[in-house]
Amino acid sequence: MAIDLFIPMDATALALGADEVVEAIQQAAKKAKADIRITRTGSRGLFWLEPLVEVATPEGRIAYGPVTPEDVDGLFAAGFLQGGKHDLRIGKPEDLPYLKQQHRVTFARCGITDPVSIPDYLAHGGYKGLKNALGMERADIVKAVADSGLRGRGGAGFPTGIKWQTVLKAEADQKYIVCNADEGDSGTFADRMIMEGDPFLLIEGMTIAGLAVGATKGFVYIRSEYPHAFAQMNRAIEAAKLAGYLGDNIQGSGKAFHLETRLGAGAYICGEETSLLDSLEGKRGMVRAKPPLPAIKGLFGKPTIINNLLSFAAVPTILDQGADYYRDFGMGRSRGTMPLQLAGNVKYGGLIELAFGVTLREVIEAFGGGTLSGRPIKAMQVGGPLGSYLPYSLIDTQIDYEAMAAAGGMLGHGGIVVFDDTVDMGAQARFAMEFCAVESCGKCTPCRIGSTRGVEVIDRILAGIDRQKNLNLLDDLCDTMRDGSLCALGGLTHMPVQSAVKHFGADFNRPPGAAAPRQAAE
Amino acid sequence: MTTQASWNQDSARQIIAGKKKLDGALLPILHALQAHFGYVDEAAVPLIADELNLSRAEVHGVITFYHDFRRHPGGRHVVKVCRAEACQALGAGMLEQHAKKSLGVDYHGTSKDGSVSLEQVFCLGNCACGPSVMIDDKLHARVTPQRFDSLIGKLKGGR
Ligand SMILES: Cc1cc2nc3c(=O)[nH]c(=O)nc-3n(C[C@H](O)[C@H](O)[C@H](O)COP(=O)(O)O)c2cc1C
Ligand code: SF4
Ligand code: FES
Numbered sequence A: 001m002a003i004d005l006f007i008p009m010d011a012t013a014l015a016l017g018a019d020e021v022v023e024a025i026q027q028a029a030k031k032a033k034a035d036i037r038i039t040r041t042g043s044r045g046l047f048w049l050e051p052l053v054e055v056a057t058p059e060g061r062i063a064y065g066p067v068t069p070e071d072v073d074g075l076f077a078a079g080f081l082q083g084g085k086h087d088l089r090i091g092k093p094e095d096l097p098y099l100k101q102q103h104r105v106t107f108a109r110c111g112i113t114d115p116v117s118i119p120d121y122l123a124h125g126g127y128k129g130l131k132n133a134l135g136m137e138r139a140d141i142v143k144a145v146a147d148s149g150l151r152g153r154g155g156a157g158f159p160t161g162i163k164w165q166t167v168l169k170a171e172a173d174q175k176y177i178v179c180n181a182d183e184g185d186s187g188t189f190a191d192r193m194i195m196e197g198d199p200f201l202l203i204e205g206m207t208i209a210g211l212a213v214g215a216t217k218g219f220v221y222i223r224s225e226y227p228h229a230f231a232q233m234n235r236a237i238e239a240a241k242l243a244g245y246l247g248d249n250i251q252g253s254g255k256a257f258h259l260e261t262r263l264g265a266g267a268y269i270c271g272e273e274t275s276l277l278d279s280l281e282g283k284r285g286m287v288r289a290k291p292p293l294p295a296i297k298g299l300f301g302k303p304t305i306i307n308n309l310l311s312f313a314a315v316p317t318i319l320d321q322g323a324d325y326y327r328d329f330g331m332g333r334s335r336g337t338m339p340l341q342l343a344g345n346v347k348y349g350g351l352i353e354l355a356f357g358v359t360l361r362e363v364i365e366a367f368g369g370g371t372l373s374g375r376p377i378k379a380m381q382v383g384g385p386l387g388s389y390l391p392y393s394l395i396d397t398q399i400d401y402e403a404m405a406a407a408g409g410m411l412g413h414g415g416i417v418v419f420d421d422t423v424d425m426g427a428q429a430r431f432a433m434e435f436c437a438v439e440s441c442g443k444c445t446p447c448r449i450g451s452t453r454g455v456e457v458i459d460r461i462l463a464g465i466d467r468q469k470n471l472n473l474l475d476d477l478c479d480t481m482r483d484g485s486l487c488a489l490g491g492l493t494h495m496p497v498q499s500a501v502k503h504f505g506a507d508f509n510r511p512p513g514a515a516a517p518r519q520a521a522e
Numbered sequence B: 001m002t003t004q005a006s007w008n009q010d011s012a013r014q015i016i017a018g019k020k021k022l023d024g025a026l027l028p029i030l031h032a033l034q035a036h037f038g039y040v041d042e043a044a045v046p047l048i049a050d051e052l053n054l055s056r057a058e059v060h061g062v063i064t065f066y067h068d069f070r071r072h073p074g075g076r077h078v079v080k081v082c083r084a085e086a087c088q089a090l091g092a093g094m095l096e097q098h099a100k101k102s103l104g105v106d107y108h109g110t111s112k113d114g115s116v117s118l119e120q121v122f123c124l125g126n127c128a129c130g131p132s133v134m135i136d137d138k139l140h141a142r143v144t145p146q147r148f149d150s151l152i153g154k155l156k157g158g159r
């Protein structure tokens, strides 16, 4: 019988050479006349170990990583097909503390199953939530989601149940379900991992949303920077159609749900929900004034549920295991689990799904192992490019919506980016303004013009020209952008900028032309 | 390597016809044209406007709004360097400077030999293993300046 191997086709694993490893293993197996079968999975999210090769043995899966093509002959010589000893042998992945200490709910299957095999999905507990939902009244499905305490995972943390309730109550001949898979925040990749590693989970969650509010059509809007995820989503949708999980008659219920993908075109602002809807309609991605809410007048003017991918991905568990099961994770008003994404200058970066309430220190130091460079941590940016830069002294902040806000930050989509002491916070503040200028949709003057002025003012501060006067000007500019912007791009750019000035004042007060610290340090 | 067809009215019409029934067809059409030709030719604007019942100005407005769409042919390969924060934390700034210098171009420019267009990108979802670079649709992790040169060398060698 063939020996089963599991090797990710996740984008990061591919970027680290997973395809080349697959090729080398196939060749070596041929030479050794070994009968093997390779399944391409998603990633478990332990990215420093990618490409991670897992072998099915009688004791369970044994992992080796990070594997390069050059390691393959040695692995065969060591008998890795039988789980043999080798320097790269990690043992059972689920015994690794990094995985063992997580609460994998949304990511329970990611990295384990064949992402586009319906039988595999079913064998690992998939489509149980949908099965329950098919036997429930609409209002009861919405109530389960509300009772779970789920809050939107896209950034704002709005209660998902309330949004669904609004769409349920809206009267219309057509309603839509839209998944926001624009995932533009630097330091985030959880949406991508689900699309590549467990796409049926999203399809199931969106299908349940459709049943809940009587919407028969859905769209997944995927950023163009994710070509692998886009291709994988399309494969999964085709497989779900063939198996009767999408279409006019879902599993013989007489209920319809159709799903299509759309590709973004490199605009960060299209992650903002109303801009995304305009983009889906084939227009420029301009932010719409609210009200009307998308729940009342959304895609093509129809009532629309638009949620982040992780919000939809939490739904199958809620419908399968019950609202209480999900709710019992977490603390205060932050319920359930949060897939955190640890990135930047960190030794063990990856996907860390935990109940709300751990501290940044636990994530960055216990899981992350500190910086990759081995140098001290200087700053952490949580919640994407519009999130504050926090100094090391705030590393004991708890990770939930309220505690992060109290520390002057935000949780956002759960990205945590670590910087060591060579980072120049003046440059980071300048970048935040530049990013806003490049990505502004152009609707509001404070955002469009203010951000460009902001770059100039920061340049003058860093050049030592009228420092105090320009620092005051920067504050005024930040206030104007905060108060005069329609959406959070212009409205939150002050967060990274002002937090950098507040916590890292010395970086704005160096002698002009002083060498960038990174170079000075090396 | 990417082989791109030169502008051709009939293939453009076919591509447009193939997508025009989709809800919100304009972006899918523009992506399909760019995948085929490597850019969206000015001559496509009236064709699309006719088929979708839009004004030319509307179509033009959409093309120029999005960073992805090129209005002129680029190099044979598109190299996108990630400029976002997680990659900055691992030295993306140095990589950017190196990329510009070694290719002799700024962002949106094409190297003299026509092999490579350089673009900036803000996050490729590879933030745990930066600095990240995408060459055509292939993603690369932990890209040092040396690694960048060897990747570019392969593109130029494999013409
Ligand atoms: C500039 C900007 C960018 C955004 N980008 C994203 C994004 O990439 N993904 C996302 O899910 N939400 C993003 N959002 C938030 C969305 O507007 C919206 O709140 C979210 O899709 C709602 O889904 P949720 O309730 O499930 O979080 C962004 C908001 C702003 C202002
Ligand atoms: S704040 Fe900026 S991005 Fe947001 S609507 Fe206004 S101009 Fe557009
Ligand atoms: S085209 Fe505008 S950022 Fe590259």
Ligand code: FES
Residues within 6 Å of the ligand: A186, A187, A188, B082, B083, B084, B085, B086, B087, B088, B122, B123, B124, B125, B126, B127, B130, B132
């Ligand atoms: S910040 Fe570069 S890949 Fe995400």
